[in-house]
Amino acid sequence: DIQMTQSPSSLSASVGDRVTITCQANHDINNYLNWYQQKPGRAPELLIYDASKLQTGVPLRFSGSGSGTHFTFTISSLQPEDFATYYCQHYDYLPYSFGPGTKVEI
Amino acid sequence: EVQLVESGGGLVQPGKSLRLSCATSGFRFHDHAMHWVRQAPGKGLEWVSGINWNGNTEGYADSVKGRFTISRDNDKRFLYLQMSSLGGDDTALYFCARDRTSWLGALDIWGHGTMVTVSS
Numbered sequence: 001d002i003q004m005t006q007s008p009s010s011l012s013a014s015v016g017d018r019v020t021i022t023c024q025a026n027h028d029i030n031n032y033l034n035w036y037q038q039k040p041g042r043a044p045e046l047l048i049y050d051a052s053k054l055q056t057g058v059p060l061r062f063s064g065s066g067s068g069t070h071f072t073f074t075i076s077s078l079q080p081e082d083f084a085t086y087y088c089q090h091y092d093y094l095p096y097s098f099g100p101g102t103k104v105e106i
Numbered sequence: 107e108v109q110l111v112e113s114g115g116g117l118v119q120p121g122k123s124l125r126l127s128c129a130t131s132g133f134r135f136h137d138h139a140m141h142w143v144r145q146a147p148g149k150g151l152e153w154v155s156g157i158n159w160n161g162n163t164e165g166y167a168d169s170v171k172g173r174f175t176i177s178r179d180n181d182k183r184f185l186y187l188q189m190s191s192l193g194g195d196d197t198a199l200y201f202c203a204r205d206r207t208s209w210l211g212a213l214d215i216w217g218h219g220t221m222v223t224v225s226s
Contacts, residue, residue, distance in 0.1 A: 001168065034212040036151075043201055043219060044143075044151060049212035087151055091210050094165030096141070096153040 002027050002090050006099035013104060019075040021102045023066075023088035031067045032092040038101075039084045047086075048073065078104070108132035108215050110202045115220030120193055126220055128185035128202030133215075135183040136160070139205035141213060142176060142187045144198035144222075154200070155187065159208035169195070192224045 003026045013019050023033065031051035036044040046055045048064035051071055061076045075082055083106060088099040114126040128140070141156040155176040157164040164176050175188040185202055199221050203213040 032210075036213075038151070043216035044213075045216070046212050046214045049206065049214075055212075055214065085150075089151075089153070089213075091212065093210070094156060095167050096156065098143075098151040098153060101150045 001095055002029060002092065002097055004088055004090055004097050004099040006086075006088055006102050008102060009100065010103040010105060012106065013078050014106070015078055015080055017078045019078050019082075019104060021073045021086055021088075023071040023073065023099050025069045025071075025090055027092075028068050029090045029092040032090055033064070033066065033071050034089045034091065035062075035064055035073045036087045036089065037082075037084045038087065044087065075104075108204075110204060110215060110217035112200060112202045112217045112220035115200060115222045117223045117225060118192055119226050120224055122192055123188070123190040124192060124222060126187040126189065126200055126202075126222070128187075128217060130183045130185065130202075130204070133204070135178075136180040137208060139207060139209045139211065140176075140178060140185045141203045141205060142185075143201045143203055143213070143216075144196075145201070145219075146195075146198040149198075152198070156205070157185070163209065189222070192222075194224050196222060197224045198222060 033051045035048040038044040111129045142154040157176045199219040201219045202217040204215040205211045206214045
């Protein structure tokens with residue numbers, strides 16, 4: 001099974017900051033990598049799919065890159081509504097797995 | 107409006123069974139694979155199970171394999187998760203999620219979840 005790791009596990013940032021989260025897979029997953037945002041008490045929301053494609057309706061300040069085993073998620077200018085936990089998830093084959101999450105805090 | 111509404115959660119004793127349901131609306135259900143994802147209190151997301159568009163292919167996390175069964179009724183537009191031999195580690199909020207594709211894609215629509223608590 002594929003194991004996903006994320007770093008950092010948490011970070012403190014301010015409005016307007018550029019934020020970068022990394023995700024690594026222990027096997028080559030091509031570009032079969034998604035990024036989700038989850039706010040407390042809410043269901044996750046898909047932000048990025050296929051490693052770099054922006055889901056419809058998601059602001060352009062969110063972006064993703066990478067392929068193979070190393071991936072990056074970036075928020076170009078952090079907004080107040082972006083404080084949340086972010087998860088990567090592979091879908092190369094079953095079982096899917098999520099990274100442990102990165103909590104973005106003020 | 108695309109909607110997923112889970113039901114069937116509750117308090118259940120260890121070793122017992124429970125069936126979760128996910129009612130869907132607002133999209134062509136039979137065009138999409140569907141999944142269950144769970145989240146234990148204060149923990150991260152764990153993919154549980156997925157089923158392709160016509161129900162012919164399914165998959166499970168190792169933690170639930172042999173105990174949980176996923177199924178779907180395309181006529182009724184429902185997704186199900188039959189859970190048996192439940193234990194404390196199964197206590198979680200269970201989300202139903204739509205796959206962007208007919209099989210192996212991103213989870214683009216999520217329900218609000220139904221809580222399962224396993225306790226005596």
